[in-house]
Amino acid sequence: MQVSKVSVRAEDSKRRVLKDVFGFDNFRPGQDAVTEALLAGRHVLAVMPTGAGKSLCYQVPALVLGGLTIVVSSLVALMQDQVAALRLAGVAADTINSSLDRDANVAAWRRVAAGQTRLLYLAPERLMTTRMLEALARLDIRLIAVDEAHCISQWGPAFRREYEELSRLRGIFPDVPIIALTATADETTRTDIAAQLFAGCVETLVLGFDRPNIKLGIEAKQDGKRQLLSFVQRHAGRSGIVYCLSRKKTEEMAAFLEKNGVRALAYHAGMSKDAREANQNAFMILSGVVMVATIAFGMGIDKPDVAYVFHTDLPGSLEAYYQEIGRAGRDGRAAEAHML
CATH class of the missing domain: 3.40.50.300 (P-loop containing nucleotide triphosphate hydrolases)
Structure with a gap:
């Protein structure tokens, strides 16, 4: 040949x-x-x-x-x-x-x-x-x-x-x-x-969909705020994304984490463009920040050191779930996807 x-x-x-x-x-x-x-x-x-x-x-x-x-x-x-x-x-x-x-x-x-x-x-x-x-x-x-x-x-x-x-x-x-x-x-x-x-x-x-470095976990919802805090505290100092279904819940969860000593920011479509951009930039630049967000946050987010993605509610679809958890572990390190 x-x-x-x-x-x-x-x-x-x-x-x-x-x-x-x-x-x-x-x-x-x-x-x-x-x-x-x-x-x-x-x-x-x-x-x-x-x-x-x-x-x-x-x-x-x-x-x-x-x-x-x-x-x-x-x-x-x-x-x-x-x-x-x-x-x-x-x-x-x-x-x-x-x-x-x-x-x-x-x-x-x-x-x-x-x-x-x-x-x-x-x-x-x-x-x-x-x-x-x-x-x-x-x-x-x-x-x-x-x-x-x-x-x-x-x-x-x-x-x-x-x-x-x-x-x-x-x-x-x-x-x-x-x-x-x-x-x-x-x-x-x-x-x-x-x-x-x-x-x-x-x-x-x-070329397949598997992300072997992401560990998947599911837990029955009992006290969502406390379950979230416990999970985040186990990953203290690491960057993570927390998804919520509603804008109101996004802000409540971010405030709850802040009150308990976690650097957390909110992100949803109801915020002003400047506020969203400021929070996104802080998340992308700083380490150890938790972004609490609706699905408005995520597409194209390529922060390599996201250690976990936590769902406080069921995602909209299996494809949405795959997209959302895929924001974890892009540096190849072990990461977690946990859902209530």
Whole structure:
């Protein structure tokens, strides 16, 4: 069997980028197969466990391919975290989003238009405007990545219409490989994503859901506050997330923990944007903080040292439960998911 010089060069290039830019000697399971498919120009739908390193699956090919990679991301905070991490690694990355002032967004676009930016992070609402698509069509787009791709199926029709409109991308950029990534997508959701985004023509890689470092525990609810406090105190000094069903309960539980000497913060959609951002930033930056939250908190949260996720109530679904507990143990250390 003959191996082309092109494929050998691509193999060498991706491993050089992996080592020199990101500091890893080897790919994690699944990353190599996804990277190889994209470098060969094929569309990919990748379902990988939380903490498995989905971002590298498009970041490495982006740097090997050159030109510009567009990353569609659902949350401003996630975009900013990813851009900051890439810049620390010496990668020219930018985001244009609603949290930045006009001057910052204009400056970012000028870098993109000048060919200085390798990865550009955009929300679907900004990407799928006529003006943005026309401007991007004039540039050297080499790769498109759609993160949190389950939103296409679960949110698109009812919540964020622009997720559904991402199906237009394959027609606007017919020669550009597209990767859709998610940590949670059952067979129905995968089929839906494949049909909407790729018209069925996609290489699907499902790499399992198991997170062996997370210990699952269930306990009958008796005195919820005391049970929570006892659990948190057993993990004193560690960061954790506590999920509650209601906004009122979120605030009550946070106040209860604070009263008992635990550094706890509340997070729910009823809080002001500034208050939510301040609490999220404190949680992300500081160690030993407990975030007591509704499901408004979580998507895209990539804090590696979360030691536990505690549910004071049943989650909305099995998929929601998997997503929520997946925020624990991203550093590979032993973690707990405990539910009343």
